Amino acid sequence: MPKDDRTQTGTPRVPPAPVTASPASATAPPVSATAPPVSATAPPAPATVPPAHVPEPRDPHGPSRERGPGDGAGGGYRAVFRVREFRAVFAAHLLSLLGVTVSELALTVLVYDLTGSPLLSALTFALGFLPYVVGGTLFAGVADRYPARRVLVVCDLVCACCVALMVLPGTPVGALLALRCAVAAVAPVFTGTRTAALTDILGEGDLYVLGRSLLRIVSQSALLAGFGAGGILLTALSPRGAITVTAGTFCCSALLLRLGTAARPARSAAAGEGGGTLLRDSLAGARTVLADRRIRALLLLFWVPAFFVVAPEALAAPYADAIGAGPAALGLLMCAMAVGHIGAELWAGSALTPRTRSRIVLPVAALGLLPLTLYASRPGMVLALAALALAGAGAAYVIGLDQWFLDAVPEALRGRAMTLLTAGLMTVQGLGMALAGLAAEFFPVHQVVTASGAAGTLCTLLVVREVRAVRTRPGEQRSGTEGRDGTERHMTSG
Numbered sequence: 001m002p003k004d005d006r007t008q009t010g011t012p013r014v015p016p017a018p019v020t021a022s023p024a025s026a027t028a029p030p031v032s033a034t035a036p037p038v039s040a041t042a043p044p045a046p047a048t049v050p051p052a053h054v055p056e057p058r059d060p061h062g063p064s065r066e067r068g069p070g071d072g073a074g075g076g077y078r079a080v081f082r083v084r085e086f087r088a089v090f091a092a093h094l095l096s097l098l099g100v101t102v103s104e105l106a107l108t109v110l111v112y113d114l115t116g117s118p119l120l121s122a123l124t125f126a127l128g129f130l131p132y133v134v135g136g137t138l139f140a141g142v143a144d145r146y147p148a149r150r151v152l153v154v155c156d157l158v159c160a161c162c163v164a165l166m167v168l169p170g171t172p173v174g175a176l177l178a179l180r181c182a183v184a185a186v187a188p189v190f191t192g193t194r195t196a197a198l199t200d201i202l203g204e205g206d207l208y209v210l211g212r213s214l215l216r217i218v219s220q221s222a223l224l225a226g227f228g229a230g231g232i233l234l235t236a237l238s239p240r241g242a243i244t245v246t247a248g249t250f251c252c253s254a255l256l257l258r259l260g261t262a263a264r265p266a267r268s269a270a271a272g273e274g275g276g277t278l279l280r281d282s283l284a285g286a287r288t289v290l291a292d293r294r295i296r297a298l299l300l301l302f303w304v305p306a307f308f309v310v311a312p313e314a315l316a317a318p319y320a321d322a323i324g325a326g327p328a329a330l331g332l333l334m335c336a337m338a339v340g341h342i343g344a345e346l347w348a349g350s351a352l353t354p355r356t357r358s359r360i361v362l363p364v365a366a367l368g369l370l371p372l373t374l375y376a377s378r379p380g381m382v383l384a385l386a387a388l389a390l391a392g393a394g395a396a397y398v399i400g401l402d403q404w405f406l407d408a409v410p411e412a413l414r415g416r417a418m419t420l421l422t423a424g425l426m427t428v429q430g431l432g433m434a435l436a437g438l439a440a441e442f443f444p445v446h447q448v449v450t451a452s453g454a455a456g457t458l459c460t461l462l463v464v465r466e467v468r469a470v471r472t473r474p475g476e477q478r479s480g481t482e483g484r485d486g487t488e489r490h491m492t493s494g
Contacts, residue, residue, distance in 0.1 A: 076210065076349065077210055077213075077214060077350060079207060079210070080202065080210045080211045080214060083202060085260060085262060088256050089215075089260070089261065090215070090218070091256050092156075092252075092254075092260075093215055093253075096249060096250065097218060097219060097222035099246040100246065102242055105242075106240075107176065107180060110240065111124045113239065115173055120173065124177060124180060139185070139186075139188075142193070142415075143196060144413065145266055146266050147263060147264055147266050148196065148264060149197075149258065149261050151189065151193045152254075153254045155186050155189060155190040156250045156253045156254035156257065157250070158182075158186055160250035160251050163243055163244075164244075166179050166243050187422075188426070192419025192420070193415055193419070195421075196267070196415040196417075196418045197261070197264075198211050199411075205354075209349075212399075213349045217342050220341050292408070295405075295409060295417065297463065299421060300466070301365060301401060301463050302398070303425060305365060305394075307428040307431065307432040308369055308372075308432060308456025309368075309395070309452075310429050310433050311372070311432065311433075311436035312337070312384075312449045312452075313333075313337060314433035315445045315448060322378075323380060323381070325381055336385045336392065340389035343389075343393065344394075344396035347396075348399050354403070358404070359400075361400040361404070362467065364394055365401075365460055365463075365464060366457070367394065368395065368397065369394065369456040370453060371386075371390035371453070372391055375450045375453070376446070376450040378444075
């Protein structure tokens with residue numbers, strides 16, 4: 001999704017600011033408050049024979065932890081960083097995010113410089129969302145058919161090549177937009193593969209949940225730092241020069257993943273499901289995932305709040321103008337939701353136990369959009385910032401939802417399910433921003449945001465009801481890591 005948002009030498013000419021949606025970092029499906037979900041494949045142990053404690057064979061490619069104090073569930077985020085492979089994944093994620101964010105800004109400015117068209121400039125940014133549904137549906141099978149490390153490295157190199165072509169002086173605008181689409185189509189495959197690979201690196205318990213949380217927090221932070229860094233970079237380099245920097249970040253990310261992670265076999269090959277064409281495999285995987293009522297309900301719990309929560313960010317510029325606020329106020333409106341999300345998720349990950357994080361998923365998801373209804377009073381800056389920060393904090397329910405989703409998806413489908421989750425999440429955010437902008441053509445901005453909060457709360461309550469209807473019955477226990485451990489939004493997504 002690299003974009004060149006810088007103008008030519010001299011004072012940068014900045015087009016209308018692109019609107020970004022807070023990556024909802026992929027969330028995890030809710031589980032019962034009293035018991036973790038039951039594996040679909042593990043039969044219950046016979047009632048008359050107590051299960052013997054048989055130690056599991058050690059996976060030579062499993063979590064590569066450096067043993068130390070606080071290792072395991074009690075170590076919090078520090079325990080995650082003790083895993084060598086995760087440190088490589090984290091560093092690669094950080095590089096990719098910063099590069100993509102800078103390139104998005106730079107490519108938007110470059111297209112505006114070449115065409116002078118605000119529409120094409122805005123379209124350049126929107127193209128970062130739309131191809132997700134294509135890549136996430138048609139290419140999802142890649143995540144399970146091929147070894148994860150190979151997929152991740154190839155995705156980074158494909159993106160680096162696309163960005164390198166953008167840098168060429170003779171590249172026409174149409175080709176720039178096509179290359180932008182290509183990078184965006186690769187993104188859900190990369191993100192889904194990486195998310196599934198985290199279960200091999202961190203296991204399926206609390207370390208996985210905290211690792212996903214850290215990647216989400218980095219994604220949110222990149223919105224705050226990336227555009228600022230891009231603006232500074234564009235004062236020193238041309239838009240094409242800034243895009244060149246992005247190509248370097250993709251190459252460095254590929255190198256980190258190649259040297260810092262272990263080689264593991266493909267999931268579908270290990271499960272004996274390697275036949276069929278890629279397209280057929282991808283579509284069949286999507287049908288299988290969506291046919292499961294519980295998985296489908298959990299996907300909706302990821303997607304529905306994300307669809308509505310982007311409205312105030314999409315309309316931040318017109319709202320700032322409506323209340324007579326300046327450019328500095330606009331920046332605060334754009335950042336408030338991300339700040340609330342980061343603070344709440346850090347607190348939930350470090351202060352709450354896995355069981356408590358599981359218990360709060362449904363109530364926090366149900367109430368998370370209500371703060372947006374404060375826009376009904378056409379608030380000033382202070383109240384608007386408070387409403388946005390609270391709405392952002394509501395997104396912290398996903399830290400518990402991550403574990404639910406992992407437990408609900410069979411391992412052989414995990415890569416395809418994670419890819420579909422990412423694709424859907426980015427697509428609904430893009431649609432949500434577009435529909436919010438369309439509604440604001442006919443109604444005042446504060447009414448549109450208020451309606452988003454009210455309608456979003458109602459729709460989320462319906463999804464919560466469905467999740468509760470299909471959740472695990474009390475007393476059932478899934479075998480595997482959750483039982484032993486006691487546990488119950490590429491390249492831009494966590």
